[in-house]
Amino acid sequence: MSVPNDLRYTRTHEWVREEGDTVVVGITHYAQEQLGEVVYVELPEVGRTLDAGEELGTLESVKAVSEFFSPVAGEVAEVNERLDDEPGLVNDDPYGEGWLVKITVSGDGAELMDAAAYEAFLAEEGH
């Protein structure tokens, strides 16, 4: 199970990387594996303001649709436009080229887990 140590995680299987006052958000290796090959990614508009836990967009694989959520309150600073043409990046490189959204943080975020806690969470869920 691939859970990088330098990221923090949500219970809905997003990861968060802090870069100054912005955070980068993606979905975890586990989440992309569950979803299967992603064929469409629906991203939010840049500039949209968000509450923590608000739906950010959707990922579609052949078999399923899955929403992803904002781990923090803030404003959408940038979206990964490459995913329009290369949605498979979410599967191939979920922690790198397959990132989804950058958010300028404006308030406190939801409670995030570190890698160890997320791994324990996955184990608890029976994965």
Next chain:
Amino acid sequence: MAEQADLKRTPLHGEHVRLGARMVPFAGFEMPVQYTGLMEEHRAVRERAGLFDVSHMGEIFVRGPRALEFVQRISCNDHSKMTVGRAQYTGLMAPQGTFVDDMLVHKMAEDEYLLVVNAANLEKDFAYLEELASDEEGVRVENESGRWAQVAFQGPLAAEILQPLVDVDLAAIRYYRFVNGKVLGHEAIVARTGYTGEDGFELYTAPDPAPEIWRAILEAGKDRGVLPAGLGARDTLRLEAGMCLYGNDIDETTTPLEAGLGWIVKLDKGDFIGRDILERQAEEGVERRLVGFEVTGRGIARHGYAVALEEGGEPVGTVTSGTHSPTLGKAIGMAYVPADSAEPGTPLFIEIRKRWTPAVVVPLPFYSRKKKTTTK
């Protein structure tokens, strides 16, 4: 993991677990939905070959001197001209002219027919057939599903890879024909049928030798890119080929004529269950038709989504099946629409998560293989 103790397992369950398949509940069975990845498995079948466990399918035998008469009564297709060793697709008909199920009828002998039915409908079908047979002399209906394993080996390389493992000449088995033969020395029905739009075979054997046969086929094909394939790929393959899935595209509320399956309706064969309804539909025309569509906007139109003729308009139909087509690289599906909106080229709008997304009616199938197996 959810409790799956109440789910049945096929004789190949151990193979799926060993291969690391993701198992899901399907029609009361624990079945593999994918092994390495749906798209990869899909492509293996289109370009090389893939092996499916379809042991969940139901096998019902109709036997007796009046077996043909009985099969003619329950089915909309005409089985009177079949010779032994032929298979035909048809509907198991309800009095409303709708589908109790869809099935493959195999003529095993003059007085014996094998009906291969959907796993989800097996109990319902068998109860229906038993009831119908109970007031008939000279016909017995027997559910032998537990005695059969079934694998489907599908794809352009299937015949070549399978040939060394069987004692029959596969080239001599034409499309929708079958023979009784042996696979690795085990008795088998070897049928040139399938649900993928590719050439291929469905092998019916006893449960015990099934794992050995499964492993031998994968081993024989491993250097040629053969993969085990799950229910996920089976669904995208059949949809590209424009084949109906019971419970999605056809059910007890839809008739074969509405589903575009007029070719399996033989009104001139004599009476059968539901014939009067189908005759009236044939004369007066159907009100709705199952059509193929391509989504021209973004997103995948899935089962149950509303279909309208204009953006935000009143829904006139429903998506019955929808997916992303791995072969075509676009979102495709089938939907019931009013008969006067069924022409290819008709613009549709499909509500994909609260957004009316443009789509267009296209001819079925979405995909057909270049080289056809001889049928005559």
